[in-house]
Amino acid sequence: MILDNLDAAAADPILSLSVACRADDRAHKIDLGIGVYRDNQGNTPVMQAIKQAEARLLEEQSSKVYVGMPGNESFNAAMMDLLIGEGESKARAVGVQTPGASGALRMLADVIKLSAPDATVWLSDLSYANHAPIMKTAGLKVRYYAYFDTETKLVNSQAMLADMSQAGANDVVLLHGCCHNPTGADLSFEDWQAVTLLAQKQGFLPFIDIAYQGFGDGMDADVAGFRYLAERVDSYLVASSCSKNFGLYRERTGLAVIVGKSLEQSNKIKSRLLECARSTYTMPPDHGAALVDMILRDQALKQTWLDEVDAMRHRVQGLREQLAGALREKSGNPHFDFIAQHKGMFSVLGITPEQAQTLRQAHAIYLVDSGRINLAGMQEAHIDYIAEKLLLVTAM
Ligand SMILES: Cc1ncc(COP(=O)(O)O)c(C=O)c1O
Structure with a gap:
């Protein structure tokens, strides 16, 4: 009969990583998996420009047609x-x-x-x-x-x-x-x-x-x-x-x-x-x-939004520079300098799936097997720990 022949779909590797991270009870866990911007407290707040526009929309909208x-x-x-x-x-x-x-x-x-x-x-x-x-x-x-x-x-x-x-x-x-x-x-x-x-x-x-x-x-x-x-x-x-x-x-x-x-x-x-x-x-x-x-x-709202995006960009770029700097300082070589050159939230680190698994299992650093990290998942206080463990698993 129709529907009887369907097996379950394969789990999405990025979404299932988030689920595994949430279930991990190690307090020092770090989620560098899912592609969502986070602030230095690990939150993804509603942007101020959006909050202001929502307040206005609530007042002004007269129909849901x-x-x-x-x-x-x-x-x-x-x-x-x-x-x-x-x-x-x-x-x-x-x-x-x-x-x-x-x-x-x-x-x-x-x-x-x-x-x-x-x-x-x-x-x-x-x-x-x-x-x-x-x-x-x-x-x-x-x-x-x-x-x-x-x-x-x-x-x-x-x-x-x-x-x-x-x-x-x-x-x-x-x-x-x-x-x-x-x-x-x-x-x-x-x-x-x-x-x-x-x-x-x-x-x-x-x-x-x-x-x-x-x-x-x-x-x-x-x-x-x-x-x-x-x-x-x-x-x-x-x-x-x-x-x-x-x-x-x-x-x-x-x-x-x-x-x-x-x-x-x-x-x-x-x-x-x-x-x-x-x-x-x-x-x-x-x-x-x-x-x-x-x-x-709206000029004022647009400026608020542009400033917020600038702040997000600077935070991620700052994290890139800090992580690349910490890796260079601890290893004495420039192997990971590319992290500071990359753009946006992600970098592929060029590590093996086994090394990514060790980072997850032994050190509670969650990243996908492809070696992609979401820089915005990091807090400044994590940088030294991540650099240390990354060098440990890659034997650099
Ligand atoms: C390159 C790229 N294209 C498209 C999308 C999908 O974005 P949306 O949430 O707008 O569907 C994403 C989301 O991560 C993305 O990274």
């Missing part, structure tokens, strides 16, 4: 301003509010499948754990381009460009806009220029996932490479998230951006995306987008 299939159009436009800035491609850009960037990734994947059923999506090796499942569930093929250099722990540009030069008109190349998840190794501006040249020459479709705008070098600096590309290619897609930089995780707030050769074409593609959304969730949830819209359109 459906918003409409593309979601909040004012949010869509404000988010496109944040992403694309004054770039010319904005004139051809259309946005659709989605349930998180996850929703945007999936809806855009569905549209790619409609347009090119045999298309291949190229992902960076490594990439965000959900990229391949989303693309594959949408029926798309997945291939990987070389990205993370396990020696330098930075981007292997040459190998990456060599792989991308195999992608053609039936291919999509998915790029992380900034703050690469999981590695922390970002494309340089020169890399973006080289990728742009290849996109023009080979005719592949760039698809940019931007989940951490503001967490790397700043709100505009983080999208400088993306904007360079955006002004020079015929078409591109973007999935953008408000989970981290607005702290709206559970409100499921994101945006899909479609840029075709003309505004007319973008609108045609948008109508197909809405058709996919209609048969999936019909309309996105409103609350998070209403708050983001209010913040981005």
Whole structure:
């Protein structure tokens, strides 16, 4: 009978790590697993700008009637301003509010499948754990381009460009806009220029996932490479998230951006995306987008928000420098200096799964087997302990 044949799904390695950490009764446990920003007390508070916008929304909102299939159009436009800035491609850009960037990734994947059923999506090796499942569930093929250099722990540009030069008109190349998840190794501006040249020459479709705008070098600096590309290619897609930089995780707030050769074409593609959304969730949830819209359109609220994102960025960058410094001081070698060069919340440490397991089991430091740590899971008081145990298990 239907349903009788289903085995349980495999546990998600990152979510099950959080569960294991919560169940651990060692007082000194440290959770560097799940990708959530935390302050120096280990909390993920609601941002002040969000609190203020929520108070205002509570006063002002007079109806909960459906918003409409593309979601909040004012949010869509404000988010496109944040992403694309004054770039010319904005004139051809259309946005659709989605349930998180996850929703945007999936809806855009569905549209790619409609347009090119045999298309291949190229992902960076490594990439965000959900990229391949989303693309594959949408029926798309997945291939990987070389990205993370396990020696330098930075981007292997040459190998990456060599792989991308195999992608053609039936291919999509998915790029992380900034703050690469999981590695922390970002494309340089020169890399973006080289990728742009290849996109023009080979005719592949760039698809940019931007989940951490503001967490790397700043709100505009983080999208400088993306904007360079955006002004020079015929078409591109973007999935953008408000989970981290607005702290709206559970409100499921994101945006899909479609840029075709003309505004007319973008609108045609948008109508197909809405058709996919209609048969999936019909309309996105409103609350998070209403708050983001209010913040981005009010000068004082926007400044409060920008200051808060700056503070989060500085905290993570400070932790990077302190951890790299402690590792250098204790080991007498610069092996882990790359931690200070990485951007955003994550770094892949280049340790083995066995070493990651020892850190968990023997020292209560929770990180995934891939060796990815969430720097924001750290408190300043943890730095020495983490550095000491990391050197112990890696015999450095
Ligand atoms: C690279 C990347 N893309 C997309 C997402 C999904 O974000 P959202 O919560 O907006 O669905 C994440 C979340 O961790 C991410 O790291």
